[in-house]
Amino acid sequence: MPEVTALTEDERDCYQEITNVAMGQAADRLARLLGVYVVLPIPNVNIIERSEFKMTIKSLEDAPSVSAVCQGFIGAGVAGEALLIFNDASFKDISQLLKYSQTQTQEEELEMLMDVANVLNGACIQGIGKQLDINFSQSHPVILGRHRPINELLDEKHATWQRTMAIEINYTIEDHNINCDLLLLFTEESVHHMNRLISFLLED
Amino acid sequence: MTTKVLICDDSNMARKQMSRALPDNWPTDVTFAKNGQEAIDIIKAGGQELMFLDLTMPVLDGYQTLEAIRKDDLPIMVIVVSGDIQPEARERVKKLGAIEFIKKPVDQSKISSVLSEYGMIGGDDA
Numbered sequence: 001m002p003e004v005t006a007l008t009e010d011e012r013d014c015y016q017e018i019t020n021v022a023m024g025q026a027a028d029r030l031a032r033l034l035g036v037y038v039v040l041p042i043p044n045v046n047i048i049e050r051s052e053f054k055m056t057i058k059s060l061e062d063a064p065s066v067s068a069v070c071q072g073f074i075g076a077g078v079a080g081e082a083l084l085i086f087n088d089a090s091f092k093d094i095s096q097l098l099k100y101s102q103t104q105t106q107e108e109e110l111e112m113l114m115d116v117a118n119v120l121n122g123a124c125i126q127g128i129g130k131q132l133d134i135n136f137s138q139s140h141p142v143i144l145g146r147h148r149p150i151n152e153l154l155d156e157k158h159a160t161w162q163r164t165m166a167i168e169i170n171y172t173i174e175d176h177n178i179n180c181d182l183l184l185l186f187t188e189e190s191v192h193h194m195n196r197l198i199s200f201l202l203e204d
Numbered sequence: 205m206t207t208k209v210l211i212c213d214d215s216n217m218a219r220k221q222m223s224r225a226l227p228d229n230w231p232t233d234v235t236f237a238k239n240g241q242e243a244i245d246i247i248k249a250g251g252q253e254l255m256f257l258d259l260t261m262p263v264l265d266g267y268q269t270l271e272a273i274r275k276d277d278l279p280i281m282v283i284v285v286s287g288d289i290q291p292e293a294r295e296r297v298k299k300l301g302a303i304e305f306i307k308k309p310v311d312q313s314k315i316s317s318v319l320s321e322y323g324m325i326g327g328d329d330a
Contacts, residue, residue, distance in 0.1 A: 010216065021308045023287070027288065028290045202217065
């Protein structure tokens with residue numbers, strides 16, 4: 001199979017628009033859960049090499065410490081991972097919105113992280129699947145790390161892939177100090193398959 | 205009578221999807237804009253009657269575009285078409301003067317029912 005080294009401008013535009021719709025659905029779920037307005041960004045879509053991985057997370061690079069949850073997904077011909085990375089500074093505001101006590105335990109914080117990950121990852125993955133007519137199954141979310149510098153968390157030595165399509169969505173919440181990054185990483189084989197699927201959407 | 209329609213979205217695919225979703229038998233003259241600033245410039249040049257406006261865009265986003273239209277009292281009807289389906293988004297754009305909010309991905313029947321509701325197409329076209 002030939003390597004996927006870059007996307008055409010039309011392909012990138014198409015993935016961006018599909019993501020735009022899916023992240024809107026995810027934001028709606030989160031907005032209802034927390035009773036807030038979620039500010040939607042323009043998603044970044046790129047084919048990246050393993051060595052470029054850390055550079056994709058621009059919006060959180062200044063965060064002193066982060067916590068992350070990852071969750072695999074797989075459907076017909078397409079597989080990948082959703083990585084939700086929280087700026088640790090967000091926890092205080094999230095716990096207020098979810099009406100947890102001021103001094104939260106480690107367990108409560110973990111529960112919060114999992115709750116938000118379930119809502120955001122799930123809605124986003126299913127939203128993309130629906131538009132591509134793929135029924136994705138999701139694995140259980142797994143904690144990738146907590147309260148660590150982002151550089152440590154995303155150590156490329158642990159990555160099993162060489163090249164991936166990365167979709168980055170930076171969610172912020174209006175009037176609150178909450179900032180998280182949802183990264184969707186698709187395997188190279190998946191990108192071949194998805195490029196065929198979207199070619200129908202791109203026809204004139 | 206031909207209606208002058210402006211479609212404003214940063215995505216090329218979304219612009220195409222939107223123009224394809226217009227009723228088949230509705231005579232239109234469609235112009236495209238890639239962001240809010242382009243749209244404002246086109247509206248100021250005159251002649252546009254109806255705009256389909258995306259929210260999340262670079263340069264000038266949908267909210268800012270609605271504000272600019274209101275500030276200069278530009279004569280155009282705006283229907284917002286967005287993936288941002290939070291109830292708050294709908295409320296905000298209505299407050300800023302949009303006549304309707306349609307969620308993405310757009311479908312032809314929804315567009316037709318909105319257009320006939322506002323008398324832009326006859327009931328038979330819907």
